[in-house]
Amino acid sequence: MPRTVFAADLGGTKLATALLTTKGKFLARKTETVDKSSTMAPVEQICRMAREVSGRTKIHAAGVAVPGLVRRNRTVWAPNLPGWERVPLENLLRKRLQATVQVESDRNAAVLGETWQGAARGKSDVVVLVVGTGIGAGILSGGEVLRGAHELSGCAGWMVVSEANGDEVRRHGSLEAFACGPALVRAAVSSIEAGLGGKLASLPTKELTAEAIARLAREHDPLARQIFQRMGKLLGLAVANLISLFDPEVVIVSGGMIAAADLFFETLTETALARCQPLAAQQVQIKLSRLGNGANLLGAARLALTAGRRGQSSTINRHS
Amino acid sequence: MPRTVFAADLGGTKLATALLTTKGKFLARKTETVDKSSTMAPVEQICRMAREVSGRTKIHAAGVAVPGLVRRNRTVWAPNLPGWERVPLENLLRKRLQATVQVESDRNAAVLGETWQGAARGKSDVVVLVVGTGIGAGILSGGEVLRGAHELSGCAGWMVVSEANGDEVRRHGSLEAFACGPALVRAAVSSIEAGLGGKLASLPTKELTAEAIARLAREHDPLARQIFQRMGKLLGLAVANLISLFDPEVVIVSGGMIAAADLFFETLTETALARCQPLAAQQVQIKLSRLGNGANLLGAARLALTAGRRGQSSTINRHS
Numbered sequence: 001m002p003r004t005v006f007a008a009d010l011g012g013t014k015l016a017t018a019l020l021t022t023k024g025k026f027l028a029r030k031t032e033t034v035d036k037s038s039t040m041a042p043v044e045q046i047c048r049m050a051r052e053v054s055g056r057t058k059i060h061a062a063g064v065a066v067p068g069l070v071r072r073n074r075t076v077w078a079p080n081l082p083g084w085e086r087v088p089l090e091n092l093l094r095k096r097l098q099a100t101v102q103v104e105s106d107r108n109a110a111v112l113g114e115t116w117q118g119a120a121r122g123k124s125d126v127v128v129l130v131v132g133t134g135i136g137a138g139i140l141s142g143g144e145v146l147r148g149a150h151e152l153s154g155c156a157g158w159m160v161v162s163e164a165n166g167d168e169v170r171r172h173g174s175l176e177a178f179a180c181g182p183a184l185v186r187a188a189v190s191s192i193e194a195g196l197g198g199k200l201a202s203l204p205t206k207e208l209t210a211e212a213i214a215r216l217a218r219e220h221d222p223l224a225r226q227i228f229q230r231m232g233k234l235l236g237l238a239v240a241n242l243i244s245l246f247d248p249e250v251v252i253v254s255g256g257m258i259a260a261a262d263l264f265f266e267t268l269t270e271t272a273l274a275r276c277q278p279l280a281a282q283q284v285q286i287k288l289s290r291l292g293n294g295a296n297l298l299g300a301a302r303l304a305l306t307a308g309r310r311g312q313s314s315t316i317n318r319h320s
Numbered sequence: 321m322p323r324t325v326f327a328a329d330l331g332g333t334k335l336a337t338a339l340l341t342t343k344g345k346f347l348a349r350k351t352e353t354v355d356k357s358s359t360m361a362p363v364e365q366i367c368r369m370a371r372e373v374s375g376r377t378k379i380h381a382a383g384v385a386v387p388g389l390v391r392r393n394r395t396v397w398a399p400n401l402p403g404w405e406r407v408p409l410e411n412l413l414r415k416r417l418q419a420t421v422q423v424e425s426d427r428n429a430a431v432l433g434e435t436w437q438g439a440a441r442g443k444s445d446v447v448v449l450v451v452g453t454g455i456g457a458g459i460l461s462g463g464e465v466l467r468g469a470h471e472l473s474g475c476a477g478w479m480v481v482s483e484a485n486g487d488e489v490r491r492h493g494s495l496e497a498f499a500c501g502p503a504l505v506r507a508a509v510s511s512i513e514a515g516l517g518g519k520l521a522s523l524p525t526k527e528l529t530a531e532a533i534a535r536l537a538r539e540h541d542p543l544a545r546q547i548f549q550r551m552g553k554l555l556g557l558a559v560a561n562l563i564s565l566f567d568p569e570v571v572i573v574s575g576g577m578i579a580a581a582d583l584f585f586e587t588l589t590e591t592a593l594a595r596c597q598p599l600a601a602q603q604v605q606i607k608l609s610r611l612g613n614g615a616n617l618l619g620a621a622r623l624a625l626t627a628g629r630r631g632q633s634s635t636i637n638r639h640s
Contacts, residue, residue, distance in 0.1 A: 069599075125469035137565070141468070146461050148567020148600075149445035153461075155597035158564035160557045162483045173564070174595065237480045241561060244478035244493070245457070247468025275494065277475035280468075 005304045006054060006062040006099070008046050009106065009296040010034065012080030012133070015042065016293060017049040019057065020301045024117045026294070028053040039083030040092075047096045061307065062093060063102045063300030065109035069151050076103060102303040106130070106296050107154050108145050111138030113299030114252050118291040125248045128289070129156060129239060132256035135176045141246060161237035179234040181210040181257055187227045188213055198223050214260040225263070232264030236271025243276035243284050254289030261288050325624045326374060326382040326419070328366050329426065329616035330354065332400030332453070335362065336613055337369040339377065340621045344437045346614070348373040359403030360412075367416045381627065382413060383422045383620030385429035389471050396423060422623040426450070426616050427474050428465050431458030433619030434572050438611040445568045448609070449476060449559060452576035455496045461566060481557035499554040501530040501577055507547045508533055518543050534580040545583070552584030556591025563596035563604050574609030581608050 004027065009016040011034065018029040030053050035041040050059060066089065068078030074091070078084035093101045104112070111120070111128040120126040124143035130136050135157035139146040146153050157180070158173030168177035168186065177183060188208055192201045199221045203212055217224035239251055253261070253268065265288060273281045289295060324347065329336040331354065338349040350373050355361040370379060386409065388398030394411070398404035413421045424432070431440070431448040440446040444463035450456050455477035459466040466473050477500070478493030488497035488506065497503060505528055512521045519541045523532055536544035559571055573581070573588065585608060593601045609615060 139565075141461065141466050141473075142464065144462065144464070146466070146566070148461070149569040150567055150600065150603055152567035152597060152600045153565060155564040155567070155600065158595070158597040159561050160595055161480050163481070163557075169595075173597065237483075241479050242565075244475040245459075245473060245562075245565060246466070247470055247472035247475070249469040275478075275480055275489075277472060277478040277493065280470065280472045280475065283470055 004054070004057055004059075005301045006050050006059045006097075007297040007301040007304065008049070008062070008064045009109070009293065009300060010042060010046065010064060010066050010078075010081075011106070012067045012078075015045060015049065016297060017046070017053050018297045018301070019053045019055075020297070022305055024298055024301065026297075028055070029297075034081070036082055039081075039087065042081060043087070043089065043092050043096070046093065050097055059097055059099045061100050061102075061304040062097055063104070063109075063302070063304030063307075064089065064093065065104055065106045065296040065300045067106050070103050070105050071151060074103065100304065100307055102300070102307050104300060104303050105138075105151070107136040107138035108147075109138070109296040109299030109303070110254060111140050111145065111299065112302050113291060113295035113297070114138075114254070114289060115140060116302045117298050118295055119252050119287040119289060120250050123249045125246070126250055126252065127242045127246055127248045128252045128254055128295070129235070129242065130255040131180055131235065131253060131258070133181050134172070135180050135238075135255075137242065139246060139248075141248075156238060156242070159238050159241060161234055161241065175234060175238050179231045179238070184210045184213050184227055184231060187230065188224075191223055191227070196223060200224060210257070210260070214263060217260075217263050228260065228263035229267050231257075232267030233271050235264065236268040237275060239268060239272035239286060240275035243272065243280050247277075247280050248284060250285040250287060252287050252289050254291070254295060258288055324374070324377055324379075325621045326370050326379045326417075327617040327621040327624065328369070328382070328384045329429070329613065329620065330362060330366065330384060330386050330398075330401075331426070332387045332398075335365060335369065336617060337366070337373050338617045338621070339373045339375075340617070342625055344618055344621065346617075348375070349617075354401070356402055359401075359407065362401060363407070363409065363412050363416070366413065370417060379417055379419045381420045381422075381624040382417055383424065383429075383622070383624030384409065384413065385424055385426045385616040385620045387426050390423050390425050391471060394423065420624065420627055422620070422627050424620060424623050425458075425471070427456040427458035428467075429458070429616040429619030429623070430574060431460050431465065431619065432622050433611060433615035433617070434458075434574070434609060435460055436622045437618045438615055439572050439607040439609060440570050443569045445566065446570055446572065447562045447566055447568045448572045448574055448615070449555070449562065450575040451500055451555065451573060451578070453501050454492070455500050455558075455575075457562065459566060459568075461568075476558060476562070479558050479561060481554055481561065495554060495558050499551045499558070504530045504533050504547055504551060507550065508544075511543055511547070516543060520544060530577070530580070534583060537580075537583050548580065548583035549587050551577075552587030553591050555584065556588040557595060559588060559592035559606060560595035563592060563600050567597075567600050568604060570605045570607060572607050572609050574611070574615060578608055 137156035157176030457476035477496030
């Protein structure tokens with residue numbers, strides 16, 4: 001059995017790669033902006049970075065997390081990558097890397113990573129709610145990744161927790177319209193347009209980012225704080241639903257937005273525990289991810305390492 | 321292998337029992353009001369009814385659906401039955417019936433019944449939403465019953481789909497507070513108290529039942545229709561969430577309230593498909609149960625019949 005594994009986390013914007021030991025220790029790590037110049041460009045980029053992070057080490061096994069859907073026939077649909085309708089990524093990489101390759105959706109990789117090395121270590125009923133530019137959930141139930149009939153499970157960004165409706169809701173889903181990074185900016189713009197902007201209104205439009213709103217909130221700007229509180233409440237209602245439906249041992253909140261967790265996580269937790277099924281509330285833990293961007297890489301690595309033992313390990317998915 | 325199986329569906333109010341063939345055909349069927357005179361009374365009642373429906377046929381296998389939680393240690397918690405905190409129902413019945421006995425929660429029995437003989441026949445990704453006095457969901461994912469860490473999965477009555485809050489929400493859960501049978505009556509009472517009752521206000525209070533509201537709605541009473549439309553919308557949002565999270569092949573709506581499906585099912589379906597993840601919406605079916613009360617009996621029977629083959633059949637649960 002090889003002592004190292006190559007992992008890649010292909011996002012809509014960044015491509016993170018790493019060489020890891022079989023125990024999940026990072027030996028080398030490299031991140032670049034995704035090359036979107038053609039459909040094949042990200043594939044070649046993964047291969048080049050694999051050579052770069054592995055150096056003289058021969059790659060025997062590789063795992064790749066992708067920002068979309070991995071079909072049962074192993075083709076990938078990734079709406080944020082040009083031309084990625086049906087990319088046979090696993091086959092393409094297998095030939096190029098001369099290694100066994102596993103491809104998995106990023107949210108499933110996240111839950112496998114958290115279960116292997118993160119805040120859900122050793123657990124078998126786990127939900128990872130990823131909140132960043134978008135919102136999705138990776139779900140482990142009874143030790144198995146929950147996939148759904150068409151690999152579309154865990155579309156938590158579409159969860160309805162409020163009757164509010166509108167264009168954004170129809171385009172991105174109810175929760176994602178109000179509770180991810182871009183939603184914070186939209187909420188700020190609405191407030192400014194309504195003449196409520198205060199300090200926010202003094203920011204040039206192009207500087208109106210989630211980070212800038214967070215900075216003002218930490219400076220006790222009431223409107224900026226309120227925008228984060230609102231996000232915390234809506235995410236809390238979503239986590240309540242995840243607890244009532246999945247009865248997990250632990251819910252892990254991860255993704256880019258947790259850089260601002262100090263501004264919404266307490267509200268999220270209080271709301272979730274107050275509104276979910278009460279017996280489940282007594283037993284569930286709600287935690288922030290400690291792995292950061294590493295969760296997807298670890299999950300992809302874990303998949304690659306356990307691929308040969310499918311059917312033995314309880315966290316291995318059923319691919320047909 | 322025996323040719324018949326005994327099944328019981330123990331509810332909070334009624335106890336249904338049946339003798340079935342191994343192919344799911346009902347040979348005899350009997351329903352009584354549950355004897356709640358003592359903790360043991362329903363157990364003895366099941367045994368007596370087993371003798372009555374089976375006649376001279378020896379019972380080899382029995383399956384029982386219960387209105388509550390079946391713990392991993394096989395004890396039952398059923399809040400609507402007096403003293404049912406930790407009733408070792410499986411053991412008690414095994415000794416009395418001298419047969420193999422399987423006990424399962426009613427919502428899990430419902431999804432097993434629908435998958436065996438109902439609108440989800442042969443499917444492996446199925447959600448059954450039971451809407452009656454309360455609301456719950458039985459969930460099959462990848463051919464396995466979804467149980468959660470503490471057998472508390474599928475508590476759909478606690479799902480938040482609206483930010484409305486209040487005593488009923490905290491007591492029964494958000495969806496159950498607004499969208500089950502008793503919720504219709506509460507909505508009618510509120511409307512009457514607000515002076516909007518119309519024909520509803522002319523009913524004596526004790527005749528203000530879900531059935532009476534349905535009758536008025538069918539006579540085109542605007543307020544009664546509106547109450548059912550509201551229920552259809554909230555249930556539709558809940559079904560949208562179930563589709564976005566579980567990506568099932570089919571969602572089946574069942575339970576006592578489907579007797580009034582003509583008044584809310586169209587709204588439910590339209591709302592669900594408009595608000596769930598769009599790719600999942602294109603592929604899912606939303607159906608009414610055709611099995612009625614029989615689903616739980618069939619599911620219990622199925623469990624009893626497949627108990628000896630655990631680990632072989634994909635619809636068999638993991639009991640530890």
